[in-house]
Amino acid sequence: MAARAFKAPEIDLFSHPLFSSASKSRSLKTPALAFPPSNPKIKKSICLSSSSTISTSVSAVTPAEFRVDILSESLPFIQKFRGKTIVVKFGGAAMKPNQSEKNLLASFVKDIVLLSVVGLRPVLVHGGGPEINSWLKRFGIEPQFRDGLRVTDANTMEIVSMVLVGKVNKNLVSQINKAGATAVGLSGMDGRLFMARPSPNAAQLGFVGEVARVDPTVIEPLVKNGHIPVIASVAADELGQSYNINADTVAGELAAALGAEKLILLTDVAGILENKEDPASLVKEIDIKGVKKMIEKGTVGGGMIPKVNCCVRSLAQGVKTASIIDGRLEHSLLLEILTDQGAGTMITG
Secondary structure, eight states, X not given: OOTTOXXXXXXXXXXXXXXXXXXXXXXXXXOOOOOOOSSTTEEEXXXXXXXXXXXXXXXXXXXXXXXXXXXXXXXXXXXXHTTOEEEEEEOGGGGSSOBTTBOHHHHXXXXXXXXXXXXXXXXXXXXXXXXXXXXXXXXXXXXXXXXXXXXBOHHHHHHHHXXXXXIIHHHHHHHHHHTTSOEEEEETTGGGOEXXXXXXXXXXXXXXXXXXXXXXXXXXXXXXXXXXXXXXXXXXXXXXXXXXXXXXXXXXXXXXXXXXXXXEEEESSSSOBSSTTOGGGBOOEEEHHHHHHHHHHTSSOTTHHHHHHHHHHHHHTTOSEEEEEETTSTXXXXXXXXXXXXSXXXXXX
């Protein structure tokens, strides 16, 4: 019998920014990763001594050996999160099929599958604003927003459900399955996962809701069996009326209910900035007190406030850390979980 006859789907590790050298890491508790040289036969090995000094050596290795070295450097991060639940909110810029010649959706799917394969338990919550807008316009309905929330009348709600549950959700499930994992598509209505209630501004917003209650019973066995739940941010109230709920809020409440190790929100910005006009002023790590001070000072404002409040609420309910990361960056999910460098802002309790 021929050995090694099975060939698993190939994931090009050399293309992942995960394996690029970090400029300034959050900490140096674990080894930094080396950037693959342009010539795969040249290896640069980087070792951190107790005094954090870096030494380099050059030797000839095969691409396979180099790939194994990279995976071994990831071991401390994999061990840290193996068996832990990670709730990821996916939407916005990252959901667009192509942006600046990057297929962000494809890279995100690879990241989710990779994390699942190495033993993490990812749970995916998604929105789908751009797709909803596109379909509303097809039906001659002009999208309307108030304070960043979609005005949702009965006709709009019907289209929101159709697009999020019937199209976006199933497309994500299909992509994840195609990449080698097993995804299960759900909405907040399935198994009474979420019970909704009207927003306090229901008179102005229509069928925009909030999460009244979470029952993760339907999800827990899926996660334990290695499946990836993919959840659309639509739920119903006690009377069966459907509501459109902000996906960040859904992700935060679900992370708390599952006792997740980490909540990650993918956004259209680099993270929390000290100066809104300067991307280089990214705050890499901050605690709840610090982020509340930034809100009071007006440093954090606009659409970032609901995301920050979502993170703070989940941390207060037991989630270990919450991160707001740049969804426009390829493989930002791996950078956030499997490196000390991160890909945005991490908020701690």
